[in-house]
Amino acid sequence: MSTYKERGVIFPVDIVPRPNLDLVKNFDIRDDDIMMITYPKTGTWWTHQIVKQILASEGVKDEKYLGDFPNLIEFSVPEKGALAELFKTAPSPRVLATHVPVEFLPSGLLGSKAKIVVVMRNPKDTAVSTFHFWQKVPEVKTPESWESFLEQFLAGDCPWGPFYDHALGYWKLKDSHNILFLKYEDMKKDLPAEVKKLATFLGRPLSEEAVQAVVGATQFDSMKKTVKQHRDGAFTRKGVIGDWKNSFSDEQSRAFDDQYRERLSNTGLEFEFE
Numbered sequence: 306m307s308t309y310k311e312r313g314v315i316f317p318v319d320i321v322p323r324p325n326l327d328l329v330k331n332f333d334i335r336d337d338d339i340m341m342i343t344y345p346k347t348g349t350w351w352t353h354q355i356v357k358q359i360l361a362s363e364g365v366k367d368e369k370y371l372g373d374f375p376n377l378i379e380f381s382v383p384e385k386g387a388l389a390e391l392f393k394t395a396p397s398p399r400v401l402a403t404h405v406p407v408e409f410l411p412s413g414l415l416g417s418k419a420k421i422v423v424v425m426r427n428p429k430d431t432a433v434s435t436f437h438f439w440q441k442v443p444e445v446k447t448p449e450s451w452e453s454f455l456e457q458f459l460a461g462d463c464p465w466g467p468f469y470d471h472a473l474g475y476w477k478l479k480d481s482h483n484i485l486f487l488k489y490e491d492m493k494k495d496l497p498a499e500v501k502k503l504a505t506f507l508g509r510p511l512s513e514e515a516v517q518a519v520v521g522a523t524q525f526d527s528m529k530k531t532v533k534q535h536r537d538g539a540f541t542r543k544g545v546i547g548d549w550k551n552s553f554s555d556e557q558s559r560a561f562d563d564q565y566r567e568r569l570s571n572t573g574l575e576f577e578f579e
């Protein structure tokens with residue numbers, strides 16, 4: 306599968322055909338939409354399952370749109386075509402998800418009352434997860450060796466663009482009232498608290514019992530059993546914080562930390578690595 310660059314950002318052509326970017330940009334947002342935003346490999350499937358469970362507790366169960374696959378509006382899937390087309394007529398509340406950087410978002414989103422949830426993960430684990438993922442998608446040409454892959458990741462040469470540009474593009478919107486930031490590491494450390502926070506933000510506060518039910522259904526082991534296993538299990542691979550230690554050499558880790566400090570110092574954005 307080949308890739309193309311749009312405004313400096315790499316997209317895999319078969320997953321996000323170029324016309325899809327216009328479809329997404331011009332996509333009409335409804336005030337009751339829920340827009341989930343993730344950089345790839347930071348918790349897309351996980352948070353999608355959590356939102357599905359939160360909505361299920363108010364009786365919303367539409368498998369056509371809230372199916373197993375995270376609803377990534379910029380994607381095209383063989384049996385459905387461009388998802389942005391499909392979602393135009395989906396019933397409310399719509400759960401839309403995207404990996405696109407902020408400049409590619411539907412133009413009406415930020416001025417709307419839609420709820421925006423941004424999920425982030427520490428960039429070392431994100432890089433490792435991404436490396437393993439692309440090895441299972443041989444159609445997309447990414448380096449086979451970890452060393453070369455990491456070099457590209459540090460250079461920002463990866464699908465959906467550079468990690469830090471993506472994260473900071475959204476982080477600068479943090480004072481907007483309808484955005485919630487979640488971190489993968491917080492979810493790992495205290496899932497009930499994060500589920501509660503998310504449900505409340507979505508205007509659907511849950512009882513303690515309901516929180517526990519969502520947690521039970523979305524913990525890693527449950528998801529490994531329930532989420533359809535595409536790409537040889539790549540969507541539920543290890544699900545831990547700190548797996549980067551199995552791939553990074555000390556030297557790679559130092560170079561990574563230098564860039565991390567350079568890009569995030571004085572931004573207020575920080576991540577936990579273990």
Ligand SMILES: Nc1ncnc2c1ncn2[C@@H]1O[C@H](COP(=O)(O)OS(=O)(=O)O)[C@@H](OP(=O)(O)O)[C@H]1O
Pocket residue numbers: 343344345346347348349350351375430433434435437438523524525526528539540541542543544545548
């Ligand atoms: N329930 C749960 N708990 C903890 N971690 C989980 C869970 N579900 C998925 N994962 C891990 O999330 C990583 C995949 O990220 P994404 O879903 O964003 O992938 S994708 O962008 O949609 O391809 C991938 O991370 P790695 O294991 O580090 O590769 C998954 O294992």
